[in-house]
Amino acid sequence: MSQEIVDEVAKYLTSNIPIVPISQGAEAVVFTTTIHPYIPSSNNEKKEKFIIKYRPTKKYRHPLIDKSLTKHRTLSESRILSKLYQIDGIKVPKLIACDPYNGCIWLEFLGEDLPNGFGFSNLKNFLWMNAKDPYNDCVKDTLYKVGQQIGLLHWNDYCHGDLTSSNIVLVKDEDYGTNWIPHLIDFGLGSTSSLVEDKGVDLYVLERAIISTHSSFADKYNEWLIQGFSDVYKSKGKQGNKKLNEVLKRFAEVRLRGRKRSMIG
C-alpha cells in the first residue's frame, strides 16, 4: 500500500482515530481501528475492533467519474449490507456508519487469526490450513454452511458479484468451540437481482475461484458447496425445488460458455 493512500485516509479520519492497515484490494483499502464512530470510547472496555473500508480517490480517472463511482458503490454496498443484516439466517458484518461522498464505511470486525501462522480466518487460509487433511468433517461442515449462506443470499434475490474464498470470513461458533460460522463480506459488486443468469454467474465465479486457489481438492469442495446451496432451496418446498433447477441449469450453461466467445483482431 503506498504511503500516499495511508496519508489520505489518515487526513480524512483525523489523528484522533488510529488505524492499522490490513489489505489493499483493487478498489478499496481496509483498516482496523478501536474507535467507534459515535459511541464514546470509554464504553469500549473490551477493546473491540472495527473495520474501516475506504475507497481512495483514483487519480487516474476524471474527478467527476471518480466521485460518482465512489459514491454509487459505497452507497450500494452499505444498502445491501444493511438489508442483508435484517434477513434471518444470512451472516454479514453489521454496518456501523457510512459516508458515501468520501467513500468510507465502518463495519463490525469479524474473524480472528488462525493458529500456527496461517493468517486471518478467511475461507482461503482455512482451506490451506487443512490441506494436509483436506476432507475432514470440519472442512465439509464449513463448506456446506458456506453453500447455505449463498443459497440464502440467492433465495432472497441478492447476488454477491465477487464470490471468492477470501471474501468469506469464518467466525468461531461460541457454542461449539470447533465449528466455524461463515460470514459473507465485500459486497462492492453486489446487486439485487431475480435473474437466474446473475445467480448462475455468481456460482460460476465461485467455482472458478475455488478451482484456481485450491485446485487439488476443488471437485469435492464444490460438491459440498452446491449441497449446502441446494438444501436451502429444497427446504422452501415445491417452488424452491423449481427455482433450484432453474439456477443449476443456468449454472451448467454458464460453465459451458467458458469465458465467452472468441474475438477477432
Next chain:
Amino acid sequence: MVNLNTIKPKNNRNYYLALGLEGSANKLGVGILKHPILPSHESGDNSHHCQAEILSNIRDTYITPPGEGFLPRDTARHHRNWCVRLIKRALEEAGINDPRNDIDVICFTKGPGMGAPLHSVVIAARTCSLMWGVDLVGVNHCVGHIEMGREITQAINPVVLYVSGGNTQVIAYSENRYRIFGETLDIAIGNCLDRFARTLKIPNAPSPGYNIEQLANKCKNKDQLVELPYTVKGMDLSMSGILAYIDSLAKDLFKGNKKNKILFDQKTGEQKVTVEDLCYSLQENLFAMLVEITERAMAHVNASQVLIVGGVGCNVRLQEMMGQMCKDRANGQVHATDERFCIDNGVMIAQAGLLQYRMGDVVKDLKETVVTQKFRTDEVYVSWRE
C-alpha cells in the same frame, strides 16, 4: 526446463533469422528479426530477453475515406497487391540476398482476424516457404503482441492489457498459458473508437483513434464531462451501449437538435458541447474502465507490472492513466511501446514465431497452415516459458 537453443540455425550460423508476415486486419506488415544464440537461453525463463535485432519492419495500411470502415474483400485485395513488394523491400533493407540460405523460418498470422485478409497473406507465406524451402510457423496474433511487448520493454511477468481494433483483453501468464482474466463482452475498444470516428467523419489516416486523441487534446473545458454509461462488470466490460449513446449525441449535434438539453441550453439555444468535448469524454470514460479492470487483475494475481500492447496502447492518455494507477500501488510499473510495435507489425509475428520455432514447433504439413478467424489467446501452449 526451457532450452531455446536445441534447434540449430542454418549453415552453422550463430544467429537465427525470421521473416514475419502479418495481415489480420487493415495493416500489412513484413518484418525481419535476428536472434543471437545466447547461453542464458539454455536453461531458465529468459524468453523476454532475446537481444532481438530488428533488420526491417515495414508496414502498409489500407486507409479508407472518412466515414467508411475497411471491408474484408477490399482489405484482402490491398494485401494481395502489396505483399510481394513489401517482402522484397524488407529483404533488401535487411540485406538478405539469398533467402533460401539465410532465413530460418517464415512466420505468419494464423488468427484471430478477418478471414479474407488472413488468407491473402498466408498464401504469400506458403508460396515463399515452398519456393525457398524454408519452414513455416503459424502464430497467434495476440501472443505476437505480448511477446514483442515483453522483448522491447523487458517486462518479466506483467499483467498484459491488450487493446486494439478487434481485441480488449486483460491477460496474465500462468502455467504455460496466457490466461484471459477480463475481456470485452461485445465490441473491442478500438472498434468503438473507430466507429465513433466514422460518425464524426474524421479522416482514417494515420488512424481513427489517433485523430480522436488529437481532438480530445483540443477540448477546452476539461473540467466538465458528458456523462456516459460506465459499464464494468467484474473484470469484464461492455462498450456497445456507450458507442450507441455517444453516436446518438453526435448525430443530434450535427442535426442541430435543439431539444437535446445535454447539447443545447434550453433557454438561450446556445450549443453547450463540442465534438472535442465528446471525444474527450469518450476517452476518459473508456480508459477509466480499462485501467480499473487492469487494476483488478493486478490485485487478483498480485502482480506489480503492467504491459500495454495493441494499437490503442499508443494512446498517450491511456499510458498516462495507467502510470498514475501503478504509482498508487506498491512497486507498480507500467510498460508501453511506441507505434512501431504497438500497431500490428510483421516483427512481432517473427518474434513469437521464432520463439515457437526454437522450441521445435513448426508446420509439418501445409494442411496445418489453415488460418482461422477465431483463435483465443489461451488456446496457445506457451512452451518457451516456465
